[in-house]
Structure formats: C-alpha cells, structure tokens
Amino acid sequence: MSAAASSTSPFEATPRARRRKLVGRLMEAVCTLAALLAVVVLALVIYAVLRRGLPVLSWSFLTEVPTVDAFGNTSGGIANSIVGTLIITGIATLISVPIGVLIAIFNAEFAPARVANGIRLLLNVLAGVPTIVIGVFIFGLLVVGHGYSAYAASVALSIVMVPIIARSVEEVLATVPGHLREGSLALGATRAKTVVSVILPTATGGIVTATILAVARAAGETAPILFTSSIFANAMSTDPSKAMASLPMTIYLDSQQPSVTAQQQAWAAALVLMALVLLASIAGRLLSLRSRRRIEQSR
Amino acid sequence: MSTEAPTTPAPHHLGRRLRIGDLGLRTLTAAAALLAILTIGLLVWEVLRGAHESISTFGLGFLTSTDWNAVTNVFGARYLLEGTLVTSFFALVIAVPLSIAIGLFLSELAPKALRAPVGMLVELLAAIPSVVLGLWGIIVLGPFISTHIEPWLDDHLGFIPLFSGYASNVGVLPACLILTIMVVPIVSSISRELFNSVPADLKQGALALGATRWEMVRQVAIPQVSAGLVAATMLGFARAVGEAIAVAQVIGAHNASPFGSLFKPAGTLASWIATQFSGSATSLQRSSLYYLALILLTISLVTNVAAQLIVRRIQKRMGVRV
Numbered sequence: 265m266s267a268a269a270s271s272t273s274p275f276e277a278t279p280r281a282r283r284r285k286l287v288g289r290l291m292e293a294v295c296t297l298a299a300l301l302a303v304v305v306l307a308l309v310i311y312a313v314l315r316r317g318l319p320v321l322s323w324s325f326l327t328e329v330p331t332v333d334a335f336g337n338t339s340g341g342i343a344n345s346i347v348g349t350l351i352i353t354g355i356a357t358l359i360s361v362p363i364g365v366l367i368a369i370f371n372a373e374f375a376p377a378r379v380a381n382g383i384r385l386l387l388n389v390l391a392g393v394p395t396i397v398i399g400v401f402i403f404g405l406l407v408v409g410h411g412y413s414a415y416a417a418s419v420a421l422s423i424v425m426v427p428i429i430a431r432s433v434e435e436v437l438a439t440v441p442g443h444l445r446e447g448s449l450a451l452g453a454t455r456a457k458t459v460v461s462v463i464l465p466t467a468t469g470g471i472v473t474a475t476i477l478a479v480a481r482a483a484g485e486t487a488p489i490l491f492t493s494s495i496f497a498n499a500m501s502t503d504p505s506k507a508m509a510s511l512p513m514t515i516y517l518d519s520q521q522p523s524v525t526a527q528q529q530a531w532a533a534a535l536v537l538m539a540l541v542l543l544a545s546i547a548g549r550l551l552s553l554r555s556r557r558r559i560e561q562s563r
Numbered sequence: 564m565s566t567e568a569p570t571t572p573a574p575h576h577l578g579r580r581l582r583i584g585d586l587g588l589r590t591l592t593a594a595a596a597l598l599a600i601l602t603i604g605l606l607v608w609e610v611l612r613g614a615h616e617s618i619s620t621f622g623l624g625f626l627t628s629t630d631w632n633a634v635t636n637v638f639g640a641r642y643l644l645e646g647t648l649v650t651s652f653f654a655l656v657i658a659v660p661l662s663i664a665i666g667l668f669l670s671e672l673a674p675k676a677l678r679a680p681v682g683m684l685v686e687l688l689a690a691i692p693s694v695v696l697g698l699w700g701i702i703v704l705g706p707f708i709s710t711h712i713e714p715w716l717d718d719h720l721g722f723i724p725l726f727s728g729y730a731s732n733v734g735v736l737p738a739c740l741i742l743t744i745m746v747v748p749i750v751s752s753i754s755r756e757l758f759n760s761v762p763a764d765l766k767q768g769a770l771a772l773g774a775t776r777w778e779m780v781r782q783v784a785i786p787q788v789s790a791g792l793v794a795a796t797m798l799g800f801a802r803a804v805g806e807a808i809a810v811a812q813v814i815g816a817h818n819a820s821p822f823g824s825l826f827k828p829a830g831t832l833a834s835w836i837a838t839q840f841s842g843s844a845t846s847l848q849r850s851s852l853y854y855l856a857l858i859l860l861t862i863s864l865v866t867n868v869a870a871q872l873i874v875r876r877i878q879k880r881m882g883v884r885v
C-alpha cells in the first residue's frame with residue numbers, strides 16, 4: 265500500500281484512505297442516530313402522555329375523587345391518588361433520609377476502608393433487588409396478619425430509596441474539602457461536632473438533591489405498592505394505617521380496563537405523575553450540578 | 564472510661580463528654596448501616612420462608628415443570644424462566660449496541676455543548692415510571708407493533724418460527740422493546756463514563772498515528788473498556804430481569820413458552836408474580852410465587868455482585884468511579 269501511496273501526490277487520498285474515512289463517517293453517523301433515537305423515544309412517550317392526558321386534565325380532575333357507575337365505568341377525579349402518593353412517598357422519605365444519611369456518614373467518616381467497601385457492595389445489592397421482590401418481602405413481613413396499609417407501602421418504598429440516598433450522599437461527603445474537616449478538628453472539635461457543624465452544612469445541597477432524586481424514583485414505583493396498598497376505596501383517605509390510592513396504582517389498574525374513560529383517567533394520571541417525576545428529576549440534576557460547582561469553588 | 568481520659572489534653576470532664584458524642588454518633592451511624600444489612604438478610608429469609616412449602620413439594624423439578632395449574636395444584640417455572648431469558652436477551656441484543664453507540668456519541672463525538680443536555684435527556688428516559696411506559700406500551704406501542712412491525716417480520720423472517728404468527732397487541736415482542744427502553748439509559752450512561760475514563764494520551768496517540776476517530780474508538784477505546792462494557796451489560800440484564808410492572812402490562816400474562824412465537828402472549832418470573840400474587844387460590848400457589856421470587860432474587864443478586872466485582876477491578880486499575 266505504501267508503494268501505491270508513493271506513486272500519487274501525497275495530498276491526494278488513496279482509495280484505502282477514502283474508505284477508512286467513509287467508514288469513520290458512517291460509524292459516527294450511526295452513533296449520532298442512536299443518541300437521536302433515544303431522545304425521540306423520550307419525546308414520543310412525553311408527547312403521547314401530553315396528547316392523551318391534557319384534554320382530560322381539569323381542576324375538578326385534580327380535586328375530586330373517582331366515581332364508578334353501575335356498569336363499572338370509572339369517571340371523576342384522582343384527588344385521592346395524588347394525596348395518597350404524597351403521603352406514602354412522604355413517609356418513605358421520612359424513614360429513608362435519616363437512615364441513608366447516617367449510613368453515608370458511617371461510610372465516609374467512621375468505617376474502616378474494608379467495612380465501607382463491604383457496605384457499598386451491599387447497598388448496591390439492595391439497589392439491585394427487583395422491586396417486585398421487595399413487594400412480596402414487605403407483604404410477608406408487614407401485610408400478612410395486619411392487612412394492607414400505606415405504612416407498609418412506605419416501608420417498601422424506603423427500601424428502594426435508602427441505597428439511592430446513601431450512595432449519593434456519600435459521594436457528596438467525599439467532595440467536602442479536606443481543609444474544612446482538618447480546620448475543625450484542629451480547633452479542637454470532636455469528629456461528631458465536625459460532622460454536625462461543618463460537614464453536614466457544607467453537604468446540605470447534595471443531601472437535598474439526593475433526596476429529590478430518590479423521591480422522583482420512589483413516587484413512580486408500582487411494584488412495592490402492588491401487594492401493600494393496592495385495594496382501596498374511591499373515597500379520600502388520609503389514614504396511613506389503611507390502604508391508600510396512589511398515582512402509579514391508579515394508572516396500573518386503569519390501564520388494564522377496557523373502558524375508554526378508565527384509559528383516559530390513566531393517561532391524565534400518568535401526566536400528573538410524569539410532571540411530578542420528570543420535574544423533580546430535572547430539578548435534582550440541575551441542583552446537583554450547582555452544588556458540586558459551589559463545593560469546588562470553596563476548595 | 565476514666566482511665567483513658569488522660570490520653571487527651573482536654574480537661575477531664577470535657578474529654579469524656581466529647582468522646583461520648585463521638586461514640587454516640589459512631590454507634591448511631593453504624594446501627595443504620597447494620598439496619599441495611601439486616602434488611603437484606605430479612606428479605607432473603609422472608610422469601611425463603613414464603614417459598615418453603617413449594618420447595619418441599621416440588622424441589623428442583625419446579626424449574627423444569629411447565630404446569631401452572633391452580634385446579635390440580637401443580638406449579639412450575641419453566642415457561643416463565645424461558646420468558647424472562649428471551650425478553651431480556653432480545654432487549655439486550657437491541658439495547659447494548661445502541662447504548663455503546665450512545666455512550667460513544669456522548670463521550671467522543673458530540674460537540675461539547677451538546678454532551679450534557681443530550682446525556683441528561685437519555686438519563687431522563689430512566690426517570691419515566693415503568694407503569695407509564697407500560698401504559699404507553701399497551702395503547703401506543705402495542706398496536707403499532709401489531710400493524711406495522713409484526714406483519715413485516717412475518718413476511719421477511721417468517722421462516723424462523725420465533726418471527727412468525729398472527730400479529731397481536733400484547734405479547735413477547737412489545738415486552739422486549741419496552742425492556743430495551745429501560746435498559747438503554749443504564750448501559751449508555753455507564754459506557755459514557757467508561758469511554759470518558761480512557762486516558763487522553765492513548766486516544767491522542769492513536770489519532771496522532773493517523774487513525775480516524777472511529778479507528779481510535781474501535782482499536783483503542785473499546786478494547787480498553789471491554790470488561791466494563793461486560794459489567795454494564797450485566798447490570799442492564801439485571802434491570803431487564805427484574806422489571807415486573809411494565810412487562811406485566813404488555814406481555815399478556817399467559818403461561819406459555821415464548822419460543823413458539825414472539826408475537827404471542829407469555830410471562831416472565833417478575834410479571835407473573837405481579838399478575839398472580841393477589842389472586843392466589845391456595846397456599847401452595849402463593850408459596851410457588853415466592854419460589855419464583857427466590858429464583859428472580861438469585862438471578863439478580865448473582866448478576867449484580869458479579870458486575871460489581873468487575874467494576875471494582877476496573878476502578879482499582881484505572882482509578883475511576885462508575
């Protein structure tokens with residue numbers, strides 16, 4: 265090939281060089297198309313939810329409870345599902361944020377490297393447990409003998425949330441500049457005092473972000489609720505010791521009904537849930553970029 | 564306690580108070596970590612306990628038995644295992660090349676200004692709740708597949724039994740595609756991190772030697788991260804295997820082999836638990852569903868731990884976090 269190359273002008277591309285360039289261009293185009301495809305699928309799903317959900321959405325849809333007529337056709341609103349999702353996710357957040365943050369502190373400040381590594385592995389294992397298995401686990405643990413309850417659903421969701429919070433808070437704690445920690449210790453503060461008065465305040469932004477992302481994930485989960493809080497009345501309920509309606513459960517149940525009104529309700533509920541989850545995810549991601557930049561500036 | 568106090572220069576009573584604070588926080592945080600560990604133990608124990616009746620009745624024969632009959636009270640996981648493997652396999656066949664391409668686009672090819680926003684959009688795909696994706700799967704994707712994709716597959720690849728048969732809105736094929744959508748964000752964000760971790764001097768060296776960008780990717784970047792791509796694929800597999808809700812919505816919930824035709828309804832381990840658990844008629848049936856959960860748990864734990872061990876080795880070697 266070098267013989268062929270030397271016979272032509274050095275500035276003229278050989279057929280082989282041209283082919284290599286073409287293959288390169290082609291593969292670059294393939295990669296670009298792949299990324300485009302992913303974005304298009306996201307757009308298609310959002311478009312479908314908007315197109316089918318928006319016409320149904322109204323103030324009364326958000327503030328009224330559903331009604332079922334004699335033929336089993338569902339109509340009315342989804343107020344009980346919205347309230348239920350807020351309560352179930354809220355309790356799950358109250359359970360999982362302290363536990364997640366404490367685990368992160370243990371790993372970042374107290375645990376020997378070996379132990380911290382082991383705990384990280386186990387947290388990833390916990391994060392990898394299929395959510396439906398968490399559902400049957402909590403069913404056996406809390407529902408058998410006690411009945412369905414929003415509490416049980418919250419505990420199931422908190423198992424989904426704890427690994428997410430613990431992992432990302434630990435990452436945030438690791439970015440807290442060493443000189444802050446050392447300065448505090450040099451002033452005579454104990455490690456506990458350093459954690460509470462120096463490290464946690466510096467990491468607050470990161471903890472809030474981790475919480476938002478975990479809530480966004482948990483609010484959309486159906487499987488952990490399926491066997492803990494799936495049979496509920498259409499009336500408004502705010503008692504967590506009883507089963508409660510929730511947006512994912514309403515979408516799941518309505519999506520399996522042949523009735524057109526039920527499907528419309530499913531799309532509108534999906535719109536509300538998507539708005540909640542996607543806005544929280546976007547906000548969480550933007551906040552995380554900002555707090556990371558701020559911590560980097562304080563270095 | 565008081566005998567250790569002189570080791571600190573602080574006044575006696577102060578030193579003691581300080582160390583109690585340290586000890587308290589350390590104990591509290593350690594207890595939280597212990598709670599997480601206990602939860603895993605309790606989860607495994609609870610699933611084993613639930614599955615006990617079915618395990619002692621059917622033993623390992625459960626894995627190869629095709630029955631799921633509440634009337635004769637005979638249950639087996641064979642078709643559901645097949646359904647799980649077939650749906651995950653096809654999802655990965657589509658998702659992994661796509662995700663590697665996306666990872667390359669986001670790390671090597673895209674203009675700098677596009678990388679963060681497009682990366683975020685791909686990650687948002689993972690933020691769509693599975694139940695919404697399932698709803699879209701039943702009402703939008705399913706009919707599209709049965710009117711456009713399945714007839715085309717039947718015409719052109721119909722000589723393969725998997726791709727022949729009557730078109731249907733629900734079945735294995737929509738489940739594969741929904742799982743593909745769920746797997747892509749995971750695998751592509753890991754592969755982006757992997758490609759970003761390839762040392763710049765290696766990439767620049769290849770380019771300086773006259774390689775095109777694609778040749779640099781194929782001959783330098785991909786071989787550098789191949790172990791990581793295997794781990795990413797395994798994590799994607801674990802995600803696909805564990806998805807219950809969206810699959811339950813689109814697969815049609817039928818205890819049949821998926822090898823007959825991808826167009827027909829079938830079931831997976833996870834989706835079967837989702838659709839059958841609340842309606843179990845006998846304790847043996849419920850126990851058999853726990854048995855399915857045990858199989859599912861085993862598959863996902865083994866895959867997850869193996870993937871993590873691979874990732875750890877890479878992190879040690881290259882000093883990156885994935």
